Amino acid sequence: MTEPVLKVENLSVDYDVGAGVFHAASNVSFTLPPGRVVGIVGETGCGKSTLGQAIPRLLPEPPAVIRSGKIIFQGTDLVPVPKNKLPMVRGTSIGMIFQEPLNSLNPAFRVYDQIAESIQIRHWREIGDLPMFQPGPTPFDYSHRELPKAEQVLTKPFLPGEKVQEAARHRLVSRDDYKREVLDYLRLVRINDPETILHLYPHELSGGMRQRIMIAMTLSQKPTLLIADEPTSALDVTIQAQVLTLMKELIEEVHASILFISHDLGVVAEMADDLGVMYAGALVEIGPIAEVFKSPRHPYTKALLRAIPSQYKTDGPLASIPGNVPNLSRLPSGCSFHPRCPLAQAICRADPPPALPDTPHAAACHFSDQVASLP
Amino acid sequence: MGRSTSDLLVFLGKRLLQLLPVLFGTILLTFVVTHVAAGNTACARWYPHAKPNVIAHCQAQFALPLYTQFFNYFTQLLQGNWGADQYGTAVFPVIASSLPATLELVFAALFLMIVIGIPLGVIAAQYAGRWADHLVRVFYLSGWATPTYVGAIIAADFLARGLGLPSGGEFSTTSVPFPRITHMSVVDALLAGNLPFTVDALSHLILPAAVLAFINMGIATRMTRTSMLEVLPLDFVKSARMKGLSNFVVLYKHALRNALITTTTVLGVEAGALLAGTVVIEEVFGWPGIGAYAFAAIGGAGRPNFDGAIAVVVVFAIGVVVANLIADILYGVLDPRVDWR
Amino acid sequence: MTPTPPSPGTPIPSSGSPPIPTAPPAPRVPPAPSVGRARRTRSGVVGLYRVLRANPLSFIGFIVVTFIAILALFVVFAPHLVAHYGAQQETGVYNSGPTLFQWPPSLAHPFGTDGASYDIFSEVMLALPTDLGIGFAIAGFALIVGGGLGLVAGFWDKPGSLSGYTSSFIMRVTDVFLAFPSLVLALALVASIGKGTIQAMIAIMLTWWPYYVRLVRGEVLAVKHLPYVTAARAAGVRETKILTRHVLRNVLEPVIVYFTLDIGTVLVIFSTISFVGVGVPYPSNAPEWGSMMSFYQENYPFQIYWWAITFPALAIFVTVLSFSLLGDGLRDVLDPRSRRALAESGAHEPPPEANVGEPPVLPVPAMTAAPSNVGVDVGGVP
DSSP states (O other), rough: OOOOOOEEEEEEEEEEEEEEEEEEEEEEEEEEEEEEEEEEEEESSSSSSHHHHTTTTTOOOOEEEEEEEEOOOOOOOOTTTOOOHHHBBBBTEEEESOOOOHHHSSSTTTTHHHHHHHHHHHHHHHSSSSSSOOOSSTOOTEEEEOOHHHHHHHOOOOOHHHHHHHHSSSSOOOHHHHHHHHHHHHHHTTTTSSGTTTTOOGSSSSSHHHHHHHHHHHTTTTTEEEEEEEETTTTTTHHHHHHHHHHHHHHHHHHHHEEESSSSSHHHHHHOEEEEEETTTTEEEEEEEEHHHHHHHSSSHHHHHHHHTTTTTSOOOOOOSSSSSOOSSSOOOSSGGGGGOOOOOHHHHHHHOOOOSSSSSEETTHHHHHHHHHO | OOOOOHHHHHHHHHHHHHHHHHHHHHHHHHHHTOOOOOOHHHHHOOOSSSOOHHHHHHHHHSSHHHHHHHHHHHEEEETTOOOTTTTBBBHHHHHHHHHHHHHHHHHHHHHHHHIHHHHHHHHHHHHTHHHHHHHHHHHHHHHHHHHHHHHHHHHIIIIIIHHTTTOSSSSEEEEESOOOOSOOOHHHHHHOOOOOHHHHHHHHHHEEEHHHHHHHHHHHHHHHHHHHHHTTHEEEEEEEEEETHHHHHHIIIIHHHHHHHHHGGGHHHHHHHHHHHHHHHHHHOOOOSSHHHHHHTTTTOOOOOHHHHHHHHEEEEEHHHHHHHHHHHHHHHOOOOOOOO | OOOOOOOOOOOOOOOOOSSSSOOOOOOOOOOOOOOOOOOOOOOOOHHHHHHHHHHHHHHHHHHHHHHHHHHHHHHHHHHHHHHHSSSOTTTTTSSSSSEEEEOOOOSOOOOOOOOOOOOOHHHHHHHHHHHHHHHHHHHHHHHIIIHHHHHOOOOOOOTSSHHHHHHHHHHHHHHHHHSSSSSHHHHHHHHHHSSHHHHHHHHHHHHHHHHHHHHHHHHHHHHSHHHHHHHHHTTTTHHHIIIIIIHHHHHHHHHHHHHHHHHHHHHHHHHHHHHTTTOOSSOOOOOOOOHHHHHHHHHHHTTOOOOHHHHHHHHHHHHHHHHHHHHHHHHHSSSSSHHHHHHHHHTTTOOOOGGGTOOOOOOOOOOOSSOOOOOOOSSSSO
16 A cells, blocks of 8 residues: 555644634544545534645644644655745645635736746746655755656646647746646636636636636646645535536546545535544544445534435424534533533543544544444 | 726826816915915015015015916916016026936935835734834834934934935035936936946935935835735735745735735825925935925025925925826736726 | 435535634624724723733833823923923023033933023923824814714715715815825915914814825725615614714724824924924923924034933934824724734634635725825825
8 A cells, every 4th residue: 555645643733812722623633545535524613724724834833833743745744844845845745726716816917827837836846946845755855956757747647738748858948838838727627718818817707717727726736635625615506516527527537636625515525535524623533435424433423414404304493413613712621522412421521532543434432333333 | 808008098098187186276275375364464474685576566466366366376387487586586497406306315215115115014014913023113113203304313413424424415526527417416427427426426315315214114114014914814825835936935926916006005195205304304414406495495584485485385296196196007007906997 | 314415515504603713803894995894892991901912012102102191291280390400490590601501410400401591301391291282183183174074075975966076075175185295285384374383283284184084984985885784774773873883983993093193193293394493483481392403403513412402302202102103003903904904914813714705805996086096094194
């Protein structure tokens, strides 16, 4: 088994704000094998976005603090990396798609310039002008800078065309080559006639288009790991469907490793191979998505699934989970979910649940086996 | 989207047209403010040592109905007849030859404010709430709290000696071996290809420009800081970081480009403050611009130069209006969402 | 029943409010150039305390301002307590002969004396209430006149109607007045109505009120279209009640900030005008720092008699700096743009969770077309 692309071990992230210390992530651990899509779901405020942005160390460090844990990306722990070396990991190794495409594209630059900038960074790294993250024992040592092996660069299967392969062997200097690549990536995200939008500004495009451009921009750097932070939450449903279809096709073409964060169970159900459920900063359940849906091992997951308004329930009140999500600065003792859990026992208030076992489908509950066997 | 070149011309044209009523209002207001007093006392005050026929002429002017006065005033203004001081020296030529020196000073100060003030604002935003932010704040608020003359005197008397810089005038010598084409010291020396004099002119320019910039630095720095604070948490900054760009590029290419949009809005205020500051600075540093001219026109005891003072007021007001216009145009250019039609 | 995988578009039902509070200032609202906000629910005093505590500089400013205010009160009501080191006419002691400049010994004359044996410390103290009063008067005038006009221009704003024309007219006049730097207009005024303190004050007043018009009008316009105001109107709340309750409260906050800052700014400008020779001549019974400095600068060479100019200058500097520190710190918390900006900055940023559904925040070109600029944060002050 090849080593996982991403292995998060006991990651705890706190926010040190004047009003208190918010435990946005508590002891989160999971693994992302290469080529798989792991979905993380949770309500607003459960810590999933924090997790997503903590992995490439994108959180502003003064209020956010990584208290403990490791973020092992391709064998290297990212937590102790000094801030000035972080840009090397981002872009070509880890890419990110954000939620609100108007905000995530620079409003002052044209589409062409933004994508071309991404491509330029990637090219400079490939030809050694800029330091690039190399997985291995000395990941940031670029004293052995040499032209990367073309095979390494080119075996990623989503290179759009032959001509681009040729160009990557040599130094790209001409504007035409950049333009060709930009157009190729725009076509990759299923934008017809991409020449017509190159000169436009983000505010002149529709939401779905912007999100596609965002995806093209990120993919053009050929990242090993792609983190999608609620990429469709700001789109309306029809556009959402289009973008999701696109992403699914790309996943098949690209064999990317994706961490897909969403609050929408339906979206995640379409995209993910594994599902992780977060509650109050903790990862309460993780496992293959079909299994999690079929027999959840955590009461929260079970209650969630039951609470979804489904088409075959025509009468009676909607099932909901009583109570409120706890304030992250004042987490309940023991298991964070115990005040709202219908199966809570004394031990749940006293002791935190055991750490997630190594099984493929695991839950952080004292009674996970019993929950799994419930109807 | 209305942002092609022809649209730009339309945009400029519209803005210029809007300029005219404000200019007119400015001149009107100047006129009202200065002619509000009755004729007798005013005339005696303006021309205390003048010949009786001058005073009589002045009083006759004031006896006319107001709109006639204004009409005369306006037409004379347009014709370049801006009056004379009480000794008969025409005002307009003096102003025309002194204005470039003031412009040189103001542009130099503006340059310093941009080159120092804007990065300071970025730093303050980057380290908001921490000691770097506090330092920047103390810096620009100290500048703001320093009266212009205090700063000028300190600079001219102490800093000049301490730094080995000259403390007055445009050049070290009273006459220069090249023609004064533009009346701007550095420009003239450059045009004449005279390097030693260019350096000399620069060394004379730097202190007054620095004082002027220091005092007014806060306007730009504060606005940049606020703007950057609004821009930094936005997702596109995170996107830029995720592209693998260095912190410097993210801040100065991506974030600042958007933050500058609102910073341009204070350009008009800056221009007004800078122009007002030149009055004292030029006087203390012996810089031959219209600020010094205005200072002498009013401040000099017993030698008031009424027409000269009015002329300077009009010129300054026009300067501020033009600066506002430029700021408006800059805003329209920098913010891609502004439609030029 | 086996739950079928839900289809896209069914978000997780969220129970209750987000557990992570947004930073002390308000929830996010769709922006205008200067965005109003939900009313702060904290009471004024507690809010002020938090404000001051947040920024050590503004706290220092607050302390110094309070000290100066108390000092001014002393000077007004009990001058002999403060300025007792030989008040203005200390005859008999130094009468004999010329040139009695003394170095500033610590006990007898802390700031030294000048040639006419005026104790400079007393002079500086006596000038304190004058200068403070001038600052308050000018800023207050600007606030009332400018604020009033801004309210009118903001409320009666329907384009194409009489109210629209009124508002337009007010804004054009404001633009014209805005074009004059204060010192410059003071020169013009002096030429026509002569020198004097009142003339100088009028000059600054005339050039200062426009800033408040733009500030207040911008605030009113921003608040007028906020969802909760529209909701109040739809619920049938009377227009005047909306005006007083919602709009005024929101308008008051940035106005207070600028007023505090302006006291300092106006003081500096007034003293500069005095220095140029327009203000009250010195010596007089009501000294003023700027005119003191002008007099000393002319008559006493700075190299030898440095204390004559230094101490009034220091007085101005400390006063203005403390007011500015206080106002600048207040602005971080009260001014809608700065407050929102600081709330979203790293200093207080809540976790990314709270950013769901946030619309773009870049400022939009403001409503006032006109040659002058967009934006409301453009006071005459930084």
